[in-house]
Amino acid sequence: MRVVLRRRLLQAVRTDALARLDDGVWRTRCLHCRRALALSEDGAAIGSASLEHVVPSAWFGRRAAAALTARVGEDADDPRNLALACMRCNHGKGASHDARGPGDARAHEVVASLLDARLARWRDDDAPC
Template structure:
């Protein structure tokens, strides 16, 4: 795994109030289904853990997504926009809401709900273990 991707995993974990580091492993819950996920201490995912861009990268710069992107800044890799998800949930979101785009009311609603969940789980990186 590329070091840059491992750093994004670590950023998502360190800023997730539900994530914890113990015995050389980070554990948290899937943003969607709450399945337990883990990575090694260096951010290398284990099992089905995947990196979720809550507001899809393709939605940045699109007027219909402005209310969402304003909550996470100008960059898709902003820590507020990163979370861990199980691969199945992440793929389902990618094929469904992400692909339909921000002009689809249901897609916008799903992403807004996930973003609210992510922001509710926010912790400052300095507080992380």
Template structure:
């Protein structure tokens, strides 16, 4: 796995208020279905853990997504836009809502709800010990 992806996975865990770290493993819940997820201290995902861009990367720069992207900044890899999700949920969102684009009312609604959940689970990653 690429080091950049491991760093983003760790950032998602470190900035998730539901995530616990026992010195070896991060444990949290899927942003979508709340199933248990784990990530090693080095950022290597365990089981079905994947990186979720809550507002899809392809939506950045699109006028229809401006209200969503404004909440997470100019960069799709902003920690507020990164979350951990199980592979089933993440891939399902990618094939459905993400693919329909921000102009689709239902897709916009789903992403807005997920972003609200992510932001409610937000904590500053700098408040945690460096790993």
């Protein structure tokens, strides 16, 4: 697994208020369906855990997504925009809502709701786990 991906997975889990480190394994829930997910302490995904860009990377720089992207600092890889999702949910979102783009009202609504959920689960990276 690439070092950059591991680093981003760790950023997502360390800033997730639901995540707990237990015996060298990070445990949390999918942002979408709340399925149990796990990462090793060094950031390797275990099972179906995957990195979710809540606001799709392709939406950055698009006028229709400006209000959403501003909430995460205008950078697709900002930790506020990174979350853990199960592969099924992550790939499903990518094939449907992400692909329709920010101009699609339903896609915009789904992404805004997921971003609200991510920000509600926000924890400072240096807070106790």
